[in-house]
Amino acid sequence: MILLISTCKYRLSEEEFVRPIEDILKSEGYDYEVRRYYENFEPRKKAIICGTALRDFDYLNHTAKFRTLLDCDVLGICAGYQILAKLFSHELEEIRKIGVYEVDVVEENPLMRSSFRAYFLHKLSLRKVRDPLKPLATQQDEVCAFQIGRRNVYGLSFHPEVLNEDIVVEFLGL
Amino acid sequence: MLYSGGKDSNLALLKAREEFEVSCLVTLSPKSEESVVFHYPNTELVKLQAESLGIPLIMKTCSDDEEGSLKALYDVLTKAKELYGVEGVVTGAIRSTYQATRFQRICDDLGLWCFNPLWLRDELSVLKEAIDLGFEIIFVRVAGVDASLLGRRLDEGIVERFSKMKGYLNPAGEGGEYETFVLWMPAFRRRIVVEDYEIVGGEFDATMIVRRARLV
Numbered sequence: 100m101i102l103l104i105s106t107c108k109y110r111l112s113e114e115e116f117v118r119p120i121e122d123i124l125k126s127e128g129y130d131y132e133v134r135r136y137y138e139n140f141e142p143r144k145k146a147i148i149c150g151t152a153l154r155d156f157d158y159l160n161h162t163a164k165f166r167t168l169l170d171c172d173v174l175g176i177c178a179g180y181q182i183l184a185k186l187f188s189h190e191l192e193e194i195r196k197i198g199v200y201e202v203d204v205v206e207e208n209p210l211m212r213s214s215f216r217a218y219f220l221h222k223l224s225l226r227k228v229r230d231p232l233k234p235l236a237t238q239q240d241e242v243c244a245f246q247i248g249r250r251n252v253y254g255l256s257f258h259p260e261v262l263n264e265d266i267v268v269e270f271l272g273l
Numbered sequence: 274m275l276y277s278g279g280k281d282s283n284l285a286l287l288k289a290r291e292e293f294e295v296s297c298l299v300t301l302s303p304k305s306e307e308s309v310v311f312h313y314p315n316t317e318l319v320k321l322q323a324e325s326l327g328i329p330l331i332m333k334t335c336s337d338d339e340e341g342s343l344k345a346l347y348d349v350l351t352k353a354k355e356l357y358g359v360e361g362v363v364t365g366a367i368r369s370t371y372q373a374t375r376f377q378r379i380c381d382d383l384g385l386w387c388f389n390p391l392w393l394r395d396e397l398s399v400l401k402e403a404i405d406l407g408f409e410i411i412f413v414r415v416a417g418v419d420a421s422l423l424g425r426r427l428d429e430g431i432v433e434r435f436s437k438m439k440g441y442l443n444p445a446g447e448g449g450e451y452e453t454f455v456l457w458m459p460a461f462r463r464r465i466v467v468e469d470y471e472i473v474g475g476e477f478d479a480t481m482i483v484r485r486a487r488l489v
Contacts, residue, residue, distance in 0.1 A: 111292050111363070114390035122393070153377060154386050197381070198374035218370050220377060261370065262394060 101131040101271070102143040102171070106158035106178035107151040117152045119260040120176075123267050126236050136161050145172040147272065148179025149194055150258055153197070153220055162186060172251035175268045180254035183247065188231055191223040200238050202257065208235045208246060210253060210269045217243070218261035225256075274298050274328075275346075275376070277317040279453040280410045280427070281365030281391055281445065282401050287460055288390040288404070289363040293411045296357040297329045299349050300321075304336060315413055315454055315483050318465070325461040325488055329357070339375075347379050354383065361386030367394055367445050396445035400432045405431075406459055411467070413481045414452040418442065420479040422451065423472050454483075463488040 101124055105117045117133060124131045134140040136158040146168050151158065158178050162185045175183040181191055196219040204211050217238075225242045228234055235253070236244035243256040251273050259266040274289060276282045276298040289295055302316035313328055316332070323330035328369040331353055335345030353359045355408060362380050366372050366389045380387035403410060410427040425431070442450050457464040469485040 109292060109386075109388075111289060111388045111390055114288065115392040116386065119393040122395070129358055152386055152388065154384075195381070197377045199370050218373075222381075 100143050101129050102140060102168075103131050103133045103137045104140060104145040104146060104148045104151060104165075104179075105133060105151075105154070106182070107135075108155050108157045109152070112152045112155065115152070116258075118172045120147055120149050120267065123260060123264055124271070127268060127271055129271060130186075137246070139164075140167075142171045145273075146174075147267070148173065148175040148182060150177030150179065150220070153222060156223075158182065159185065169247075169250075169252065172270070172273055173253065174267065175252075175254040176260070177256060177258060180256045181221075181223055183245075183252065183254040184228075184232070187227055187247065189220055189228060189232065192226055193222060194224040194226070194241055195222045196220075196224070196238070196241065196256075199262065200257075202236050202238050202243055204244075206233065206235045206246075208244075209273060210266050211244065212237055215263060217257035217259065217263055219243075219257045221256055275365070276300050276319065276322075276330075277323050277365070277452075278455060279365070280408060280455060281367060281399065283365075283408065283455045283458050283460075284397050284399065284403050284406075285363050285365040285390050287458065289388065290460060291443075293361070293363075295363070296359055297331055297353050298326070299353055299362075300330060300332045301342065301345055301349065302332060302334045303342065304334070315481075318454060318483055318486055321465050321486060321488055322455065322461070325463045325465065326481065327462060331356070343375055343379060346376075347383070350379065350383055350385065354385070359385065361388060363388045363390065365389075365391055365393045365429045367396060368443075369447055388453065396443060396447070397432060397436050397439075399445055400427065400435070403458075404426070404429060404432065407457070408455055408464055409464070410455050410459040411481075412451055413454045413483070414479070415450070417450050418477065420472065420474065420476050423479060423481040424467075424470065427453065434474050465489075
């Protein structure tokens with residue numbers, strides 16, 4: 100069972116940011132349950148924290164409850180990246196990035212093996228990370244993918260569901 | 274609501290109404306089928322759809338190039354904010370990162386939320402959902418698809434045909450393979466009837482120009 104967490108303030112945004120991840124899970128044959136960021140959720144073996152609309156930041160008022168997920172495998176997408184960064188005391192920087200950009204993999208990892216193009220839609224991100232966050236990929240001066248220590252906990256500032264579904268599938272297979 | 278009058282914007286409109294008040298429709302009317310951003314034919318007919326929906330319409334002509342189209346979109350959304358106090362924009366974008374990128378940037382520049390409820394949907398499922406909801410959809414432009422579709426109503430048979438062409442045709446027409454016009458859908462109070470039209474163009478690149486239509 101995969102725990103899928105919506106960070107969307109509005110249900111209409113879930114059509115755009117949660118449903119595409121659900122479609123990947125369905126096509127790969129995984130069972131899942133969806134919880135919203137303001138609801139209580141129990142840890143599962145794997146969790147995916149989905150992204151949300153560009154102007155939506157309400158989830159940042161609820162980051163502490165996500166700490167319970169850190170014993171799971173976690174894939175944090177965009178808003179999920181930001182939540183993971185905050186849990187490890189990183190200050191998010193204002194970096195607006197909208198569109199398709201080239202990503203460079205800087206550290207060998209099980210999710211991304213070579214450079215690729217990805218779709219970005221965010222206003223907050225990180226230029227630098229510190230221990231236990233480890234940079235896995237960069238887009239210009241932005242750390243667009245990180246791993247937390249050696250755990251299967253990953254943050255992606257881009258949206259893999261748009262052009263890089265294989266990253267989500269690799270995570271599911273870990 | 275960024276509204277072309279076609280199937281995608283109408284389906285997105287239905288979904289938006291479940292959660293929000295749709296305070297106005299915004300339609301950009303390009304000069305020709307060469308438009309790189311917006312739906313081209315029969316944009317004047319959107320006035321009938323707006324009347325049937327009972328939602329105010331802001332319409333603006335724009336040039337076919339990207340710069341002119343996006344400038345017009347910026348201007349018309351600015352006007353929508355001023356006139357109706359809109360806080361967000363809904364689009365029918367499905368898979369085009371080119372369109373999505375540009376719409377998202379403009380919305381953010383204007384301080385508007387941007388919603389794309391059909392984003393990354395399987396294209397055939399969009400067609401099927403519209404048919405299941407009772408949409409009456411006709412083809413009004415083709416480019417790379419048989420022109421005999423023009424004026425025909427989208428039905429299960431055509432969806433089946435598109436599903437077999439999926440390798441080289443975007444079934445939702447997002448690559449400009451075809452464009453549609455909605456004569457009726459559940460939010461319409463009255464149906465649109467086409468009374469006179471003309472087909473211009475060739476066998477695989479043609480447009481249905483509606484000369485006369487009315488609400489019944």
